[in-house]
Each structure stands twice: as C-alpha cells, then as structure tokens.
Amino acid sequence: MNSRVHVEDVLQRLGHDWPENDSIVEGVLRGLDAMPVCPADNLPRGRSIRRVLMAAASVALCAALWYVSSSLSSRSVYAQTRDAIRRARSFEVTSRFFIDPRFFADGGSRDQLRLTMAFERGVGFREERPHEVFIGNQDGSWHYVKDAKQAVKTRGPSVSRMVDRFLDHDLAKVFPDTGCERYADQDQVINGQSCEAFLLTNAQRNFGDFDADRQRSIVLKDDQSRIVQMNVEVRPMDQWITRGVIEVKYDAPLDPTLFQSNFPDDVRVVDADSAFEQFVDLDHAIYREERSGLWYAIHHAERFENGCLFFITSVRGTEATLKEYPLTERPLQPGKVFIDGPASQYPSPYSRGVRGQSIELAKVDHRGINVCWWVLIPSDQTAQVPFDVGNGRVWVPASITPSFSQYWKDKFTDKKGITHPLTWDIELPLPMPATFPSLESISKKVYADLTTFEGVTFKFPNMGNRGMTSVRWYDMNEVTLDQYVKAVADDVRWWKNGSPMDDPRRKELSDPRYWERLANPARSK
Amino acid sequence: MPSTKDLVASAKAGEKSAFGQLVRLYERAALIVAYAVLRDYHAAQDVSQDAFLSAYANLHQLRDASAFGPWVLQIVRRKALLAKTAIRPEPIATDVAVPVVGRSKDWIQQYEDVIEQLMRLPEHERIVMVLRYVDRHSVQEIADTIGKPTETIRKQLFRAVQRLRNFLTGVLS
Numbered sequence: 001m002n003s004r005v006h007v008e009d010v011l012q013r014l015g016h017d018w019p020e021n022d023s024i025v026e027g028v029l030r031g032l033d034a035m036p037v038c039p040a041d042n043l044p045r046g047r048s049i050r051r052v053l054m055a056a057a058s059v060a061l062c063a064a065l066w067y068v069s070s071s072l073s074s075r076s077v078y079a080q081t082r083d084a085i086r087r088a089r090s091f092e093v094t095s096r097f098f099i100d101p102r103f104f105a106d107g108g109s110r111d112q113l114r115l116t117m118a119f120e121r122g123v124g125f126r127e128e129r130p131h132e133v134f135i136g137n138q139d140g141s142w143h144y145v146k147d148a149k150q151a152v153k154t155r156g157p158s159v160s161r162m163v164d165r166f167l168d169h170d171l172a173k174v175f176p177d178t179g180c181e182r183y184a185d186q187d188q189v190i191n192g193q194s195c196e197a198f199l200l201t202n203a204q205r206n207f208g209d210f211d212a213d214r215q216r217s218i219v220l221k222d223d224q225s226r227i228v229q230m231n232v233e234v235r236p237m238d239q240w241i242t243r244g245v246i247e248v249k250y251d252a253p254l255d256p257t258l259f260q261s262n263f264p265d266d267v268r269v270v271d272a273d274s275a276f277e278q279f280v281d282l283d284h285a286i287y288r289e290e291r292s293g294l295w296y297a298i299h300h301a302e303r304f305e306n307g308c309l310f311f312i313t314s315v316r317g318t319e320a321t322l323k324e325y326p327l328t329e330r331p332l333q334p335g336k337v338f339i340d341g342p343a344s345q346y347p348s349p350y351s352r353g354v355r356g357q358s359i360e361l362a363k364v365d366h367r368g369i370n371v372c373w374w375v376l377i378p379s380d381q382t383a384q385v386p387f388d389v390g391n392g393r394v395w396v397p398a399s400i401t402p403s404f405s406q407y408w409k410d411k412f413t414d415k416k417g418i419t420h421p422l423t424w425d426i427e428l429p430l431p432m433p434a435t436f437p438s439l440e441s442i443s444k445k446v447y448a449d450l451t452t453f454e455g456v457t458f459k460f461p462n463m464g465n466r467g468m469t470s471v472r473w474y475d476m477n478e479v480t481l482d483q484y485v486k487a488v489a490d491d492v493r494w495w496k497n498g499s500p501m502d503d504p505r506r507k508e509l510s511d512p513r514y515w516e517r518l519a520n521p522a523r524s525k
Numbered sequence: 526m527p528s529t530k531d532l533v534a535s536a537k538a539g540e541k542s543a544f545g546q547l548v549r550l551y552e553r554a555a556l557i558v559a560y561a562v563l564r565d566y567h568a569a570q571d572v573s574q575d576a577f578l579s580a581y582a583n584l585h586q587l588r589d590a591s592a593f594g595p596w597v598l599q600i601v602r603r604k605a606l607l608a609k610t611a612i613r614p615e616p617i618a619t620d621v622a623v624p625v626v627g628r629s630k631d632w633i634q635q636y637e638d639v640i641e642q643l644m645r646l647p648e649h650e651r652i653v654m655v656l657r658y659v660d661r662h663s664v665q666e667i668a669d670t671i672g673k674p675t676e677t678i679r680k681q682l683f684r685a686v687q688r689l690r691n692f693l694t695g696v697l698s
Contacts (some may be wrong), residue, residue, distance in 0.1 A: 007690045011643075011658035012635045018553055018659075024574045025548045031578045081549045365687075 004217045008132050016071030031418055043260055081248070082167050084226040088250040090120040097244040117166050124259025125159045127166055136162045137259045144263055151263050154272045186218050192226055195220040216240070226250060233485060238278070272455025279452070280314045287428055292411065293321035295342055301430050304437045307386045309376040309430075312449070315400050316369040317342040317407070325407040327368040338458060341368030343408065346401035346421065358397060360486055361446045364459040370403070373446045377495055389427050396426040443488035447481050463487045529665065529670055534591035548577050554655040555601045561644040562605035564583050566633055572608050578599040592604050594670045642692035650685035653678055
C-alpha cells in the first residue's frame, strides 16, 4: 500500500465491489411519496429571511397605521365583509369593472365587465360571468359555458364550497389589506341608508398596470357596519376615476329561478358523474379487493403485443372509510374544485421494476376515485409470457399511495412520521387472445376512454417522460389523438430501452420545449 | 445523462423520480461518508436514506443546484454524527450473552482502513476522492459539481491520493 496506483486501485475496487442490488433509491422514493411536492421557491436563505423580516415589519407598520387612523375594528375590511356575507340569509354581489378607464376619462366608451353572485341560504348559489355561469342547488352543481353551449352537471362541489370559493378567490382580490382611514367627504346615502366612507390605499393585485399611489378604493359601510359598496379608483393622469364598482345587497328577496338549472334550449347538459360511475362500477369490475379500508379494483385487463399488459385500475375508500374520513373539497380556481379521496395509485417504475416496467398512460380523479390506465412492459423482452404465473394467470403489481389525506396520516404513518404506500401482488386470470393488439390501439382506446368522461375536470393524459422533464401531465383539452398516440409510443419506447439514460434521443427528450411542442404545436410557434 | 443541475431543477419542480436519479448518483458517496462515522453498514444506509429525504425537504435552500453532491454529503455527515451520539450502548447485564459486535457487510469490512483514513482528509479533498473513485464521476463532472476548474480538481485529487498514501503507510507501519 505504498504507491499511488495501489491507493487508487483500492478506492476503485471499493466502488467496483459495491453490490448493485443494495441501492437505497427505492427506500428514498418510498419516503418521498409521503412528502409534499418540493417547494419551488429557490430563494437563498438569507434573502428569504430578509423578506420574512420585511413582511413582518410591513405587517407591524400596517397594524399600527390601522390602529391610529381607522375607526374600523382591528380586523381587515375584507374579513368584515366576508363575515357580513356569511351571516346574511341571502346576499347579492354585483361587480362592474370598466375595461379601460382612459376611454371614459375623456367621455369615451364605458365598456364594462359585469359579474354577479347571488346566494340564498338553503336554496342555492349562482355566479354569472361574461362567458360562464356556475349554479349550485340541492340537486347538484352546474358549470355552463356559454360559447360552448354546454352545461356540465356534477353532484359536487357543495353550495357552501362555491360560496367559499367566491369569497376567498374572487372577492379577496379586490380588497387591499392595508391603509384604511375615514373619508367623510365621500359619505353617501345608499338605498335610504346613510353610509360612512373609508379610504383604502395600497397596490391592488388585480390592477397591476397602475402604481400603488395611483390606486385606491372607497368603501361605504351601512349602520350595521356592513360593506354595501366599494368603488375601485385609479388615477391614470391627474384625476381619480372609477374603474370598478362592487355593490352588496343583504337579505334582499331573490328570484328563485336564479338558482335553477334553466338553460337555453340549444344547450347540451352533460352529467359528468353518470358515465364515470358506470365505468368504475365496483360490481362490474373484473377483480376487486378490500385492503386497509380501501377498494382496489381492476376494471379492464388485456394482453398486447410483445408480452405487454394493459390495465385500468381504480382506488377509492370503502363506505366505512368514507364515513369516518369524508371526502374533502379543495377549491382551486373558478369551476375547479378538487375532491380529495383517501388514496391514489402510483405504479412507480422504481418501486416495482423487477420483472417489468409499469407506465401510467393516463389518470382521472373524480369525486374521490382515482383511476389509472397503465401498461406493464417486460424487462426481458425476449420472453413470450413474461408476466404469467401459471394456470393462465398474470402478475399484477398493485400499488396504492397516500393522497396526503388525514386517513393516511392516521393509518399509515410510522413513528418517524413517514407514511408508507401499499404494494402487493395480484394473480389475475387473463386468457390468451387470438391476436394481440398493438400499443397504438391501446393508446387510442385510452384516449377514447378519456373523451367519454365529459365534464370530468381532472383527467390527464401522460404526455411526458417522468424521468427527464417536469412536463408530463396535460390538460385533455390541449391534446389531440395523434399527439397522444405519439407521446405514448415515445414514452414506452423510452422505458423499454432499459434505462432512460441509454436513449439516444435523451437530450432532445429532456428538453421541456420538446413536450410543449408536441402537446401544443400552435402555442409553441 | 442530465446534469445534476437539471435533475435538481426537475426535483424542485416536483419530479420525484428526478430526485431518485440524484440519489443514485450520490448514494455510494453518502454511504461511505456515513459508514466512516458509524462503522455499521445498515445504520449507514438508514442515515443516508434519512439524509436524502432531509435534502429533498430542504431542496429549496440549495443555492447552487450543481453543488448538490457536496451539499448532501455534508447533510449525511451531520446526520451520521448525530446518529452516533444518539446511539449509546445499552448496559449489558452480566448474565446475558453479549451479541456479536458489528453488523457490517463482509465486503466493506476489508476497506475499513481506507475509509477511516479517507475521512481524515480535509473535507474538500474527501468529497472529490469519494466522487471520483467510489461514485466514479469523471473529473469534468466533479468540476461542474464543485464549481471549480478541472485542473484544480486534478490537483486536489493528486494531493489527496498522496496524503491518503501517507496515512495508510503510517497505519500499516
């Protein structure tokens, strides 16, 4: 051990002798499944801390200003408005926003954008926008897209969730949270009531084309301290002009037909739930199994070319599980409320890649049910029946993974706080067909399945290679059949090569722009 | 093969499999670092796994994505030291048979001297040595990872091998 060559040789032998099957990758990935998506914020720590300190200082300053200058309570104006709306038996909010104030500053056009929202406790909810309408009542909810002449009906989200979404998402935007002072000059009488005016000053997030000192809002409160009107003003030149007016009426009688699903005759109403529920009906599944309070079902299984298998599987909570852990609604944006079920599926290439490689082709989440279309590609591509286990049965690597729900936290979290996915093997009878379908016909079938679920919001074809790019799941509306078939062929060929690293086109495929071009040629131009 | 920087960017964007590739790139170096502290192969595996999970959770704090390797090795070393202090030997009752000490895998035991001396190297030399010889990264890759010229890496490797040779000679003598 006294020469350089010998030292280097020993070290290289250490690396060489390392057992190939002793990797910790799988364990780490299992641990990652229990963790949220990595935060994208890549601010250096110092800057983050400075920002936090600045934000804290701003909050403290605003709180002080608020206390000194305002006769309102310490809560924000928005919170007061929200509470007042929440307490009311019914309310109607009308928002009018003028397209460009410079048009009418000199007496020009007064084009405006009008949004109305009405709610009556126990009856329903209606939000009307220029191009779409959301209606909720005891029978369900509708999303009517005027240009498409189509209304999609589902059983959820609930009316209260629709109201929450409006209050938290839409209304919150127009309320700045700092700088409030009494503005007696603007006191008005509205609907026979004397209203006090308050001036709110700060940059408003939705009017980003004007500097902070060129924006303000005047809020008018009635004698019950409820906001009845809010004028959003901007100052493009020297004078303040009104850019938007929001009016709120409380406990006013509302027309009950507002909350009914009455659409013009030429509008097609699609029931998003019925086709989906029929597709994933447990009674018609070819295999189902209850495991740890969850139903895992195989709805379709098929052999296709080169010894590959194709599956459609679903996972959902059992009745008892859903009773103890009801589905939760997560509002994302107008028209999109994600309903979190207890679990989803994750046929990971790392976790089960012993005999073959599983590849997700598409997934759908609807009302707490996760459905996955996936294929199993053999590692040994020369084998005739690589997944057969005898007696006409095939091996199915089943997997269920947490969906960050309370159910998993309670049932599948170990002492270290790590939640673990469920993986197990199923032996499924699967007769040999006379002819084997091609991968192309399989991908076309998946595409057709997805288009069947009209009105289901969260359905995603897999358009990317998961190992190389973050561009992967696409909105179904942006993908054509040809694009999808090509993407599936690319993806499967990629994994069949054994390792993504061996793919000669990896440089091209690792470029997110490739997938963007593939999914949306028009936009990439 | 995508660069460490690209993989870190993908992992930050939520691609857990990209992080899996990062683990594959640096797991041996991590295990060597942990093993050098703990002298228990399985404990080193546990600590390394824990360190990678911790790295993932704190990935947003990594300023220079290409420096993922050295960064994660520092986490591994810190966690290994913590684990070592946390593991205190249980008092052994006199009437109970003492278990066989050491659960190390056989193959790694033959390298214990080298690993021990490897850990005596200055940190920057230790990292380049492990990346070069155990994880089998090229000098260019290490230079990209560390953010230093290839010539600097070569010099560090040269000095580190020389130093290690002296250490080992001393041990053997």
